[in-house]
Amino acid sequence: MRRTGSRSGAWRRPTPELANQNFGPQRQSPRQDGDPHMTASSALVKETTQGGDQAAFDRLVTLACSIFDTPIIMLSVLDGDRTFFRCNVPISLASMPREQSVSHIVTTMGQDGLLVVEDAAALAPFNADPMVTGPDGIRFYAGAAISTADGRMVGAFSILDTKPRPRPSDQMLDTLKLMAGMAGGILDQTAATRLIDEQLGVLRMAEQMSGVGNWRLDLATRKVSWSEEVYRIHGASPETFDPSYQDAVSFYHPEDREVVRASVKRCIDTGEDYEFKLRLVRADGDERIVISRGMVERDADGRSVAVYGVFQDVTEAETAHARIVVSEARYRMLADGATDIIISYGVDGIVTYVSPSVEASSGKTPAEVIGRPVTDMILPEDVPALAESFRALVRLPVGQSWRGVRYRGVHRNGSVRWFEARTGVIRDDEGLVIGFHDVVRDITETKRLEEELIAARDVAEAAARVKSEFLANMSHELRTPLTSVIGFSGLLKESAELPETERRYAERIATASEALLSVINDILDYSKLEAEAVGLDATAFDPAATARGAAAIVETQCRAKGLGLIVEIADDLPVAIIGDEGRLRQVTLNFLSNAVKFTVSGEIRLDVRRCGGQLRVAVSDSGIGIASEKIAALFERFTQADASTTRVYGGTGLGLAISRRLIELMGGVIGVDSRPGEGSTFWFEIPLVEAEGPAEAAVGEVILLAPGTRILLADDAPANRELMRIILSGWGVELDMVCDGAEAVAAASKGDYDLILMDVHMPVMDGMDAARAIRALNGARASVPILALTANVQPEQIEACARAGMDGHVGKPIHMGDLIGAIAGALTLRRQERRRSGVTVEGSGIPINGSSESACDFNGRSF
Numbered sequence: 001m002r003r004t005g006s007r008s009g010a011w012r013r014p015t016p017e018l019a020n021q022n023f024g025p026q027r028q029s030p031r032q033d034g035d036p037h038m039t040a041s042s043a044l045v046k047e048t049t050q051g052g053d054q055a056a057f058d059r060l061v062t063l064a065c066s067i068f069d070t071p072i073i074m075l076s077v078l079d080g081d082r083t084f085f086r087c088n089v090p091i092s093l094a095s096m097p098r099e100q101s102v103s104h105i106v107t108t109m110g111q112d113g114l115l116v117v118e119d120a121a122a123l124a125p126f127n128a129d130p131m132v133t134g135p136d137g138i139r140f141y142a143g144a145a146i147s148t149a150d151g152r153m154v155g156a157f158s159i160l161d162t163k164p165r166p167r168p169s170d171q172m173l174d175t176l177k178l179m180a181g182m183a184g185g186i187l188d189q190t191a192a193t194r195l196i197d198e199q200l201g202v203l204r205m206a207e208q209m210s211g212v213g214n215w216r217l218d219l220a221t222r223k224v225s226w227s228e229e230v231y232r233i234h235g236a237s238p239e240t241f242d243p244s245y246q247d248a249v250s251f252y253h254p255e256d257r258e259v260v261r262a263s264v265k266r267c268i269d270t271g272e273d274y275e276f277k278l279r280l281v282r283a284d285g286d287e288r289i290v291i292s293r294g295m296v297e298r299d300a301d302g303r304s305v306a307v308y309g310v311f312q313d314v315t316e317a318e319t320a321h322a323r324i325v326v327s328e329a330r331y332r333m334l335a336d337g338a339t340d341i342i343i344s345y346g347v348d349g350i351v352t353y354v355s356p357s358v359e360a361s362s363g364k365t366p367a368e369v370i371g372r373p374v375t376d377m378i379l380p381e382d383v384p385a386l387a388e389s390f391r392a393l394v395r396l397p398v399g400q401s402w403r404g405v406r407y408r409g410v411h412r413n414g415s416v417r418w419f420e421a422r423t424g425v426i427r428d429d430e431g432l433v434i435g436f437h438d439v440v441r442d443i444t445e446t447k448r449l450e451e452e453l454i455a456a457r458d459v460a461e462a463a464a465r466v467k468s469e470f471l472a473n474m475s476h477e478l479r480t481p482l483t484s485v486i487g488f489s490g491l492l493k494e495s496a497e498l499p500e501t502e503r504r505y506a507e508r509i510a511t512a513s514e515a516l517l518s519v520i521n522d523i524l525d526y527s528k529l530e531a532e533a534v535g536l537d538a539t540a541f542d543p544a545a546t547a548r549g550a551a552a553i554v555e556t557q558c559r560a561k562g563l564g565l566i567v568e569i570a571d572d573l574p575v576a577i578i579g580d581e582g583r584l585r586q587v588t589l590n591f592l593s594n595a596v597k598f599t600v601s602g603e604i605r606l607d608v609r610r611c612g613g614q615l616r617v618a619v620s621d622s623g624i625g626i627a628s629e630k631i632a633a634l635f636e637r638f639t640q641a642d643a644s645t646t647r648v649y650g651g652t653g654l655g656l657a658i659s660r661r662l663i664e665l666m667g668g669v670i671g672v673d674s675r676p677g678e679g680s681t682f683w684f685e686i687p688l689v690e691a692e693g694p695a696e697a698a699v700g701e702v703i704l705l706a707p708g709t710r711i712l713l714a715d716d717a718p719a720n721r722e723l724m725r726i727i728l729s730g731w732g733v734e735l736d737m738v739c740d741g742a743e744a745v746a747a748a749s750k751g752d753y754d755l756i757l758m759d760v761h762m763p764v765m766d767g768m769d770a771a772r773a774i775r776a777l778n779g780a781r782a783s784v785p786i787l788a789l790t791a792n793v794q795p796e797q798i799e800a801c802a803r804a805g806m807d808g809h810v811g812k813p814i815h816m817g818d819l820i821g822a823i824a825g826a827l828t829l830r831r832q833e834r835r836r837s838g839v840t841v842e843g844s845g846i847p848i849n850g851s852s853e854s855a856c857d858f859n860g861r862s863f
Contacts, residue, residue: 056186061088064179068172070140070159075183076103077146077155106143107153113145114173115156119164140165142173144180149188157183203227216297216308217245219268224248233290233313235282253279253287264294268304271296277314288315341419341440345374347433361419361442363412374438379408379416393423394433406443418447478520479791479812480761484719485513486813491726517813536665540691541581543615544569547608550588554604557596564603572610576691579666584617584686587659587670591619591682594655599623602679611685614668618683626674634672635660659684705824707732710752714744714770715759715789724757727816741765745773753784755826758806760790768804775805785826789814 061073065088075086083101085091098104106115120126120139131138143158157180168176203214213229222245231238234251241247249260256278263274273295280290294309342355354369362369362377369376375383389405396402404422411417420443426435492498492506551567558565588606595604602622609616626634635656663670668686711733715721721737728735736751738744741758742765748756756774760767771786788801788809801809810822 056189057086057183060179060182060186064157064159064176067175068142068159068168070161070165072138072160072162074143074158074160075146075155076101076143076158077187078104078107078153083155102141103143103156103158106145106156106158109145112177113153114177115141115143116167116173117141118167121164136162139163142168142176144173144177146180146184146187148184148191154184154187156180211314212310212312214308214310215248216306217248217264218306219304222246230311233282233288233311234280235284235286251280251282253281255279260292264307267294267296267307271298271304277318280313288313289318290314339442341438341442343369343374343438343440344435345438346435349373349375352435361411361417361440362409377409379410382407390423390436393425398427398431417442418444475520475791477791478516480717480720482513482517482520483813484717484723486510486517486815487723487727488719489513490816491723513813536580536583538578538580540576540578542575543577543584543608544573544575546581546585547588547606547617550585550592551606553589554592554596558604561596561599562601563596563599566603566605568605568607568609570609573608574610574688574690577615578689578691579615579686583662583666587662587684588617588619590655590659591617594682595619595621595623595680599679610688613688614685615688616683616685618681620679620681622679625676625678626672626680627676631672631674635670656682705731705733705820705827708734709823709827710734710754711736711823712744712747712751712753712756713737714739714741714757714762714767716740716762717759720759720789723814727819731820739763741767741770741773744770748774748781748784749777752781754830755823756784756786757789757810757823758786760788760801768800768806771801771804771806783830785830787822787826 057075064073065071071089073088077084077086078098078101079095081098082095083098083103084095102115102117106113109115117123117126118140120129120132120141121137126132129137138160140161140163141158142160143156145153146155146157147153157176159176211229211233213227213231213233215227215230216225217223218225224243224245224247226234226238226243228238231241236243249257252260259276259278263276266272267274273293275291275293277289277291280288282288291312291314292309293311294307296304297306297308299305339357339360340355341358341361342353343351343358344353345351351370351372351374354366356366358369358377359365364377378386386405386407393402402423404420406418406420409417409419419440421438421440424437424439425433426437428434489506489510493503493510498506547569548567551565555565592604592606599621600623604622605620607616607618607620660670663684663686666686668684670682670684672680672682674680709732711728713721713724713735715724715737716739725735725737736747736753738747740762744756744758744767745765747753758767758771762770765773767788767790771788774784774786775782785808786806788806789812790797790801790809791812798809807826808822810819
């Protein structure tokens with residue numbers, strides 16, 4: 001073996017580095033990572049021997065075989081810690097460890113490195129290698145180092161034979177090194193091609209992502225080269241279409257083609273770059289908008305040889321831009337023409353846009369506002385509250401609505417204006433706030449109207465309070481004397497010693513006083529309805545029993561006038577329904593009372609039945625009837641069919657108006673059918689809601705008061721005190737009487753009373769202040785039951801009594817049954833409470849007769 005470092009090198013003995021070398025590939029071990037350049041080299045040899053440059057390698061192998069007349073030509077490439085092989089004959093292994101390969105020794109000899117083994121069988125350690133000792137083993141080897149253009153040793157180009165051969169001549173070895181150089185050139189060319197392919201791949205990817213393609217026009221051939229993206233933009237395929245210059249121009253819209261030709265010609269003649277944005281008609285007929293940029297390419301002599309450039313489809317961008325332009329124009333048109341102020345500003349509060357309408361509300365032009373802090377338009381006192389509102393707005397989840405804010409601003413002329421702003425938050429793609437836009441409305445006039453409405457409301461509420469106080473006073477002033485009239489007339493009627501004539505007089509007084517009381521109640525009822533202060537009490541009741549009870553009230557009047565009274569109850573009427581029994585009785589009784597009033601002879605009929613899902617109540621009479629033109633006004637307040645009837649029959653004209661409002665509150669309808677001289681039928685229908693069970697039957701009870709019951713009466717009216725003394729003395733009550741609230745407090749603080757009857761309107765100290773003072777006493781005297789004797793029967797007045805500490809009330813005029821029932825109920829409740837607390841109780845009011853509707857429920861006590 002000789003190792004030659006130059007053309008005239010001498011023969012030498014094998015060096016120690018050859019001691020452990022294998023001649024060729026024997027076994028394959030896993031590839032390990034190494035020098036990245038080496039890794040690239042193995043990829044290159046693979047591409048060279050199997051890829052597009054395989055023909056060049058084949059020619060090189062054929063040439064080497066013919067020159068050296070050897071059967072085996074091998075190309076080996078070092079890659080990391082391994083050596084890879086490509087050979088013109090089949091080999092069992094493709095690689096082996098780098099340090100064990102002969103090629104490794106070759107690459108360490110430099111660019112002119114050369115290794116020759118004339119007979120491997122005669123040279124250790126090769127003579128023990130299976131590749132040598134086996135059948136057709138390798139006997140001869142000559143290899144030259146392969147280097148790349150940058151001087152790296154990447155492998156060896158070798159010739160091998162199965163027979164020993166003498167050392168080739170220096171000329172032949174130079175040829176071998178030349179062929180190794182040619183192999184290096186092929187590898188360099190493959191690497192360059194590979195790099196170009198990679199760059200082209202990146203370029204194609206970039207073109208696809210950006211939508212920008214490249215093109216080139218060869219001026220000599222008039223042929224056009226397009227990149228894949230340009231083909232895609234035109235809707236053409238590179239496999240089926242090879243465009244010429246005329247073909248390329250023909251894709252443009254007919255109206256734009258001349259612009260293309262002129263731009264290209266000017267570029268060729270003057271060298272001036274060009275750019276245009278024109279319409280392109282794709283192969284499928286779709287019209288696109290494209291941008292083309294071009295520049296001239298010149299040869300060494302400065303002659304134009306080509307035009308090249310880039311090509312981009314901007315249809316979507318142009319469409320979006322057009323929409324933005326239209327939208328902005330529309331927005332500006334709306335903003336500039338709107339009476340509301342449109343403001344945009346950044347997170348720093350500096351105004352970037354404001355609509356012209358700002359001048360009308362602030363006296364400032366848009367130019368004076370833009371670039372200034374938005375707070376310049378806000379009254380300084382309102383800025384802190386607005387700042388807090390904005391912080392709350394920013395914290396709101398995206399998409400959640402905001403109610404907006406009101407604030408004040410100062411006009412250039414010094415006047416204060418009111419504004420209402422609805423603010424939108426502008427966020428970037430990551431959700432960060434980058435600005436705000438406001439729609440601001442000048443609400444100065446609205447604010448003025450609101451203040452006027454508030455003032456008007458206050459005036460109306462004050463008027464309502466005055467009206468309520470007037471009604472309360474009127475009720476008190478009328479009911480107080482009526483208490484005596486009704487009370488004493490009742491006592492007279494019950495007197496066994498009263499002559500018949502005087503008894504008749506007493507009955508007429510009682511009848512007249514009850515009529516007067518009815519008028520007062522009508523006025524108060526209508527006032528409550530107008531104020532929408534009437535509530536409905538929904539309970540279960542028997543509609544048939546309610547109807548019969550209403551009829552029983554007018555039965556005596558019918559008998560006195562010789563009128564028949566017929567009550568018809570349908571068989572399918574439910575035994576119990578849900579509704580306000582008291583109000584239904586009130587309306588039914590109004591119909592019946594009117595029928596009795598306006599009927600001279602004949603009969604009155606009350607009909608109650610189910611009508612689908614409605615309860616229908618109708619009262620028919622044989623009275624004077626009503627003209628059709630008068631019917632529409634019947635249910636208006638203070639109205640009767642004929643003004644003269646008011647004088648003949650009496651009445652306020654409120655009864656039907658009250659009835660209509662009550663029925664409408666119940667969700668029903670009310671009406672009348674009538675003809676003059678033929679009588680009338682008044683009716684109403686309300687939704688029928690059946691109760692789950694029968695209504696509870698009322699239990700008749702008689703009330704007894706325990707003898708010796710001590711009661712304190714406070715009333716400034718002597719007649720009322722006398723009446724109460726007469727009524728209560730018959731029940732064995734020990735009664736003390738005072739004239740005002742102050743005396744009542746003094747008496748209550750000294751005496752142990754079972755109950756106090758307290759008039760509300762009294763001199764010195766009224767009943768409510770007296771009740772509060774008594775509740776403030778020490779000991780058991782502070783808890784004595786207090787019943788209000790009051791003509792104030794409005795709900796708010798009764799509630800005021802409860803707040804003052806009273807336990808219930810008895811309305812004036814006072815009926816004996818109501819009074820005794822309320823007293824007995826209060827006493828019984830107190831004694832029950834005292835028993836539960838362990839206090840010994842002597843005597844009791846024993847309820848044996850149900851109290852009437854005048855007894856009220858205060859503070860959880862039901863009488």
